[in-house]
Amino acid sequence: MTNEHFELLVIGGGPAAITMAKELGSRVRMGVIRREAHSMIYCAMPYAVEGLLQPEKTLKADTLVTETGAQLIRDTVTDVDFEKKSVTTQAGNSYTWDKLVIATGAEPVLPPLKGHELEGVSTFKKEEDMFKVASMVEEGMENAVVIGAGAIGVELAQALAARGVDTVLADMADSVLPNLADPEMTAPAAEELQRLGIRLKLGRKALELRAREDKPALIGGVVFDDGSIEKADLVVFAVGMRPEVSLFEGSGLEIARDGIIVDSRMRTSIEDVYAVGDCVSFTSAITGEPAGGKLATNAVPMGRILAANLKGEDREYPGFINGAATKAGELFIGGTGMKEEEAKGHFQVLCGYSEFTTTFPIMPGAKKARLKLLADRESGRIIGGQIVSGQPVTDKVDQISMAIQFGLKVEDLLNFSYSSQPWQSFYPAHNLLVKAAEELSIQLSGPDRKPAVLVEAR
């Protein structure tokens, strides 16, 4: 039985924990306790199922942690004693700390529907999930139902369809990617998914999972609330993430519905205990109210800010803006900040649209790009934006995130200085962001706005 002391002990093995190791592994005596065999590049898992890369390529090397100087401990923490500043593990070892960082992440939700324990019913996060789905595809699986049409569900459904699996993508919402963009912006993505042969079942709830009649241990189909039954050799739930905080229940650590409560410096309610990443509950940078934000692009910056503070700086996490993107067939789609309906609960929402081509329209291969910008009528602040395009969109999403994060207003974007080149943008005469801001500006000036007049030059 080991009994070891660390200046800094991290529970976790995902992007948040790895960031802590990269920043501090060489500076302090640091231990990282991770329960699974490999850290993973989760975002690439669907593409491994699709066969675009070897599944093993999604496994991160342990050297990401060990080469920093931090000690990697492959074990599961089973108990935490905040008084004694110690953890106990499944292997029976104990470790004490001066400072503890909780980076335990989040677990995919598996709704407790009748039949959820059947073989062939899965979530999609773990290494085993990916290898299981990939091997079922290899073995010639015929029918799959993916429940949850968020980015993970959309990407996985495409991977299965590309491998010849008859795939249903279902969601309770009436549109795909409901947390990424508004329905009129995601409609082209839904059409793309259908063009790829994916059968969409939107506005429908899965009620029950049925076993196969000939093999009762295996999943056979999904019953929906309209009475329809979809055949399935595989059912994957991609319906959201729940913070992995089971270890701390009843420990005195303050926990909210969406995770461990931290302040903007990532300090928990217990001294010398910090939390970062998906296990944390935090607020929206736009409203200041608690908001979801289980993204690697939130987990890593939280880790960086905590590491900077532990090095003696004083930095604060500004809150979630939640820029994200995905791909549906030939379309790239992204969104950031607030969606229209959710924003209506907080602001008087104005929406401006623009549509141009991804290159000069006279160039070969020009594709459509459409952008939506949301602003608050009262303050003129930019509060959200979305884009669907034939070219990658993350840079545009990030421009809008920057506008939101730094409090830019519609009038600021009217003067946005942009670049243009025949292969990479529309003509210099227009820019998606500026054009959408112009549309918003007209709305902001209200119904009393005077028609433009030319002043006679005498």
Ligand SMILES: Cc1cc2nc3c(=O)[nH]c(=O)nc-3n(C[C@H](O)[C@H](O)[C@H](O)COP(=O)(O)OP(=O)(O)OC[C@H]3O[C@@H](n4cnc5c(N)ncnc54)[C@H](O)[C@@H]3O)c2cc1C
């Ligand atoms: C399929 C998929 C695709 C995704 N795509 C994107 C994307 O495109 N862009 C994006 O920004 N985000 C994406 N995400 C989300 C992103 O992966 C997460 O936000 C990110 O991994 C969170 O990092 P984390 O370090 O906080 O937690 P995690 O990565 O969940 O890591 C938590 C770690 O803690 C360990 N742990 C928990 N409890 C214990 C314990 N008791 N003892 C020891 N170890 C423990 C876990 O085993 C795990 O290693 C995707 C997620 C999935 C599943």
